[in-house]
Amino acid sequence: MKNVLTIAGSDCSGGAGIQADIKTFQAHGAFGMSVITAVVAENTCDVISIHDIPVINISDQIDAIFLDISVAGVKVGMLSGEEIMNMVAQKLAQYQPKNVVIDPVMVAKGGCSLMDPAALNVLQKKMIPLAFCLTPNIPEAEVITGKKIRTIEDMKMAAKAIYQMGAKNVLVKGGHFLGEPTDILYDGTEFHSYKGKRIHTKNTHGTGCTLSSAITANLANGKTIYEAVRSAKEYVAGAIQNALEIGKGHGPTNHFYKYYELEEKYKNENL
Ligand SMILES: Nc1ncnc2c1ncn2[C@@H]1O[C@H](COP(=O)(O)OP(=O)(O)O)[C@@H](O)[C@H]1O
Numbered sequence: 001m002k003n004v005l006t007i008a009g010s011d012c013s014g015g016a017g018i019q020a021d022i023k024t025f026q027a028h029g030a031f032g033m034s035v036i037t038a039v040v041a042e043n044t045c046d047v048i049s050i051h052d053i054p055v056i057n058i059s060d061q062i063d064a065i066f067l068d069i070s071v072a073g074v075k076v077g078m079l080s081g082e083e084i085m086n087m088v089a090q091k092l093a094q095y096q097p098k099n100v101v102i103d104p105v106m107v108a109k110g111g112c113s114l115m116d117p118a119a120l121n122v123l124q125k126k127m128i129p130l131a132f133c134l135t136p137n138i139p140e141a142e143v144i145t146g147k148k149i150r151t152i153e154d155m156k157m158a159a160k161a162i163y164q165m166g167a168k169n170v171l172v173k174g175g176h177f178l179g180e181p182t183d184i185l186y187d188g189t190e191f192h193s194y195k196g197k198r199i200h201t202k203n204t205h206g207t208g209c210t211l212s213s214a215i216t217a218n219l220a221n222g223k224t225i226y227e228a229v230r231s232a233k234e235y236v237a238g239a240i241q242n243a244l245e246i247g248k249g250h251g252p253t254n255h256f257y258k259y260y261e262l263e264e265k266y267k268n269e270n271l
């Protein structure tokens with residue numbers, strides 16, 4: 001079993017953030033570990049408040065993991081400001097883990113900002129070059145590139161521009177477009193398009209966190225980036241299809257359907 005780490009914020013309502021990441025790791029047969037960067041009081045409707053964890057403690061959490069345990073993949077989610085981002089970049093450069101997947105989380109579904117806009121420069125200059133895979137949604141790709149995205153061609157141009165900032169692979173997610181959600185991967189040579197069928201539901205809280213964690217676990221489990229993204233997209237579709245009617249707003253993605261499959265697999269393989 002591979003050990004996989006998430007460095008991200010806590011969503012007390014369990015749909016996004018650390019909680020979605022750990023559920024996703026577990027459903028992929030990986031051992032999940034977490035470094036918590038912020039405690040977000042949020043639910044399916046709204047973000048009420050954000051408490052950043054002191055930088056020294058985040059740094060200690062990262063050391064605690066890397067000084068003791070081998071790490072096969074790291075997913076990075078919410079980093080709310082410059083100081084935290086600088087320190088996380090410095091620690092990743094120090095420990096050089098493989099399979100770093102960065103979800104440049106900026107805004108929660110209800111519209112609340114989860115990243116200080118002043119941190120954009122650090123994201124572009126220090127975090128993006130550390131990413132084996134960067135997974136912006138369309139609004140995030142627009143902020144990073146400073147260009148509007150209206151078409152698949154625009155998504156490709158954005159992926160290429162972000163690749164040039166230093167990420168090894170860039171996946172621009174198409175969930176925010178109307179119509180079928182197509183995600184575009186650029187690997188520095190070719191574009192790969194991942195088409196999906198739109199599932200008509202309001203219960204999509206945590207889709208981005210789930211996708212980036214599934215890609216991380218898949219890479220840690222030895223899949224190529226192309227196979228990791230293809231399988232993660234299928235996983236998210238299943239998690240949306242089985243989404244839970246919890247809360248009054250955007251209900252969370254559901255990971256249980258995969259646990260049952262995993263249980264069967266382990267039983268059949270006598271693990
Ligand atoms: N309604 C939907 N039906 C099927 N797939 C979706 C739907 N909404 C989003 N996705 C997929 O979920 C993943 C996350 O997408 P997106 O919503 O763009 O990111 P974020 O959650 O970061 O805003 C992508 O693979 C996207 O294609």
Ligand SMILES: Cc1ncc(COP(=O)(O)OP(=O)(O)O)c(N)n1
Pocket residue numbers: 008009010011016017018040042077078105107108109110114204205206207208209210250
């Ligand atoms: C603590 C925390 N981290 C990230 C997010 C955003 O997650 P995402 O998967 O993009 O889901 P939505 O918020 O868009 O539903 C979050 N809300 N909280």
